[in-house]
Amino acid sequence: MNEQPGASAPHDDLHPETVAVHAGRPPREPDGPMSTPVHLASTFHAGGPNAYGRYGNPSWTAFEEALGALEGGECVAFASGMGAISAVLALVPTGGTVVAPRHSYTGTMGLLDDLVATRDVTVRYIDVRDAGSVADAAQGADLVWVESPTNPALEVADLDAIGRAAREAGALFAVDNTFATPLLQRPLEAGADLVVHSATKSISGHSDVIMGAVIARDGALRDRIVARRSLNGAIPGALDAFLALRGLRTLPVRLERAQSTARELAARFAGHPALDEVRYPGFGSIISIVVAGGADAAERVAAATQVWVHSTSLGGVESQLERRRRWAAEADTIPDGLVRLSVGLEHVDDLARDLEQALERAGDPGDAVAAGPTSPVAPAASGH
Ligand SMILES: Cc1ncc(COP(=O)(O)O)c(C=O)c1O
Structure with a gap:
């Protein structure tokens, strides 16, 4: 041996x-x-x-x-x-x-x-x-x-x-x-x-x-x-x-790539006019953005992405996003318009362009949305 x-x-x-x-x-x-x-x-x-x-x-x-x-x-x-x-x-x-x-x-x-x-x-x-x-x-x-x-x-x-x-x-x-x-x-x-x-x-x-x-x-x-x-x-x-x-x-290589993309995205979207806040702790693959305009604007952003997947959970190779307060169990001290971004392995420019076009929809009340903690889930369900 x-x-x-x-x-x-x-x-x-x-x-x-x-x-x-x-x-x-x-x-x-x-x-x-x-x-x-x-x-x-x-x-x-x-x-x-x-x-x-x-x-x-x-x-x-x-x-x-x-x-x-x-x-x-x-x-x-x-x-x-x-x-x-x-x-x-x-x-x-x-x-x-x-x-x-x-x-x-x-x-x-x-x-x-x-x-x-x-x-x-x-x-x-x-x-x-x-x-x-x-x-x-x-x-x-x-x-x-x-x-x-x-x-x-x-x-x-x-x-x-x-x-x-x-x-x-x-x-x-x-x-x-x-x-x-x-x-x-x-x-x-x-x-x-x-x-x-x-x-x-x-x-x-x-x-x-x-x-x-x-x-x-x-x-x-x-x-x-x-x-x-x-x-x-x-x-x-x-x-x-x-x-x-x-x-x-493959966790080390996945994390290395996702983290470098997350850093880049956090820097690119800091100060974006459609956002009240970009939270990134400086490491890891998760970013939380607070969309100006609250729940409805944030739901419009989540619904409008084509590369980012609108789904609960995080840490996958696919970039995902969701407004956390859509879950009734989320703490009410989390801003209504907070959207959690889980950064995956796609190219940073594709992710940035997709998020940018979705943010342009934030202020467009004509878009249909499934907003609010009235999401079609059991009351005890809590998102992931
Ligand atoms: C930080 C954290 N801990 C624990 C859990 C629960 O894990 P699971 O969904 O595998 O039961 C989650 C799920 O989202 C989580 O985000």
């Missing part, structure tokens, strides 16, 4: 681009497959670590090894980002206290509301940009939950400062790293105990998989998360894990 950075080899001395390509591969042996196959199996011959398809699957393990190596911790794959977040929030005891961002993914806010209503949990909402107020709020808390950058406000947290505060307060510290990815931000190095991803987004990267992951600081925490997954059954399909890992292999 060749020396190789495969399944059991350490990745400490390799760059993330190399780890993304090689981690989680089967051993290099004659006629062995280069990629872990899709293991369609509900059960396994007795005596091994997987035992049953709700406890383990080699296709999950390959994905977990690769994402765990990139984050620097122990990864547990889930059926969705929401499954992953639910498993972390389940660590909060009944009657406990959580510190959480006032702006974050609407599904997370829905889960927190549910904890308040059903498990007597107290949530202290904070502005993630204000590490001092997070330190105050962390006193006596069981869990400090941070999303950075936040969806869709794009607020950025000082994870080192918040990590110190959480540790001093004796609280668990968990970070939703979906927007930054492990290539731009490694929360475990900043003192986080747990990292969460919606692998549906940039990690899988092709808008064809729903999956999530939790990465734990150590084996003891990983075991608690695996126990939640095994009990609740929020397990990914083997094909989904295969596709997510295949997407992960």
Whole structure:
């Protein structure tokens, strides 16, 4: 067998681009497959670590090894980002206290509301940009939950400062790293105990998989998360894990291109007369623009693009956009005219020209629009 950075080899001395390509591969042996196959199996011959398809699957393990190596911790794959977040929030005891961002993914806010209503949990909402107020709020808390950058406000947290505060307060510290990815931000190095991803987004990267992951600081925490997954059954399909890992292999090049296009677009559209604001944290592939004229103008822009795809979700190779307040669950402190742009891999000039022509439609009330939180979705649905 060749020396190789495969399944059991350490990745400490390799760059993330190399780890993304090689981690989680089967051993290099004659006629062995280069990629872990899709293991369609509900059960396994007795005596091994997987035992049953709700406890383990080699296709999950390959994905977990690769994402765990990139984050620097122990990864547990889930059926969705929401499954992953639910498993972390389940660590909060009944009657406990959580510190959480006032702006974050609407599904997370829905889960927190549910904890308040059903498990007597107290949530202290904070502005993630204000590490001092997070330190105050962390006193006596069981869990400090941070999303950075936040969806869709794009607020950025000082994870080192918040990590110190959480540790001093004796609280668990968990970070939703979906927007930054492990290539731009490694929360475990900043003192986080747990990292969460919606692998549906940039990690899988092709808008064809729903999956999530939790990465734990150590084996003891990983075991608690695996126990939640095994009990609740929020397990990914083997094909989904295969596709997510295949997407992960190209994350570094996809992100590099998407980020450079996002930077360029943020610079080109700054000060545009049809926009009240362009928000870009300086890294990553997501931009939020605030269209002058509010909800109707923003809906007209979203409806008028031909290259950008009008759809919820983000992180795919296709550039996407949507007005976030079209979802009833979005925080009312998010501007009505805020349109989240997820920058994909198209040519920057095509994206710019398409957005420009759509912005010209912003002030044209003749255009038909499907505006407002009256979108044809169930009230509990929350956009992605
Ligand atoms: C930041 C963030 N976290 C978590 C989720 C939930 O992930 P999933 O849709 O895979 O359940 C999303 C979905 O949009 C998200 O944007």
